[in-house]
């Protein structure tokens with residue numbers, strides 16, 4: 001079975017597996033920030049326990065080979081500033097990423113997504129890297145455009161964004177393939 005790595009290094013950053021000990025940094029740096037969670041699928045964490053629960057779910061998914069998640073460590077910094085992860089669905093992965101506001105606008109999300117996508121499409125078993133994105137999330141759309149993802153369509157009423165509305169919202173679907 002393919003499909004995970006422990007570390008990926010680029011000049012801009014390192015990706016390494018998330019671990020339980022990351023909970024305080026994740027909670028403090030971004031998981032409790034409503035500006036960060038606006039367009040993602042979970043509400044801001046209200047306590048460190050919620051971040052710990054999240055990391056326990058990450059660990060279980062990895063143990064079952066369903067998905068893997070990584071800390072983003074910018075070059076020259078010891079602490080993580082975000083995370084990127086994916087779920088496996090046969091020949092494709094679905095990706096998601098999040099960055100602390102303190103680190104927006106430095107090219108880090110593009111570097112992280114570029115590294116993960118480059119790794120994925122070099123695996124013989126993987127052919128497609130896919131992501132869903134709220135149509136108003138201009139930052140994330142720009143990141144994917146920069147990484148060579150193409151917009152394939154609009155999925156109507158596809159997903160709930162709990163920080164925007166209780167009603168399911170339309171989602172853009174984007175992918176990069178080989």
Ligand SMILES: CC(C)(COP(=O)(O)OP(=O)(O)OC[C@H]1O[C@@H](n2cnc3c(N)ncnc32)[C@H](O)[C@@H]1OP(=O)(O)O)[C@@H](O)C(=O)NCCC(=O)NCCS
Nearest residue numbers: 036097098099104105106107108109110138139140142143
């Ligand atoms: C979206 C997000 C990941 C962008 O991270 P980032 O590291 O700041 O992005 P980058 O620096 O790699 O930017 C890549 C491009 O996007 C553009 N961009 C970034 N944020 C933008 C925004 N809010 N609006 C418009 N363009 C934006 C940058 O200008 C850059 O373009 P350029 O290279 O032509 O200058 C970050 O804002 C974030 O974590 N948001 C909250 C979580 C989230 O929405 N995750 C994605 C869910 S689909």
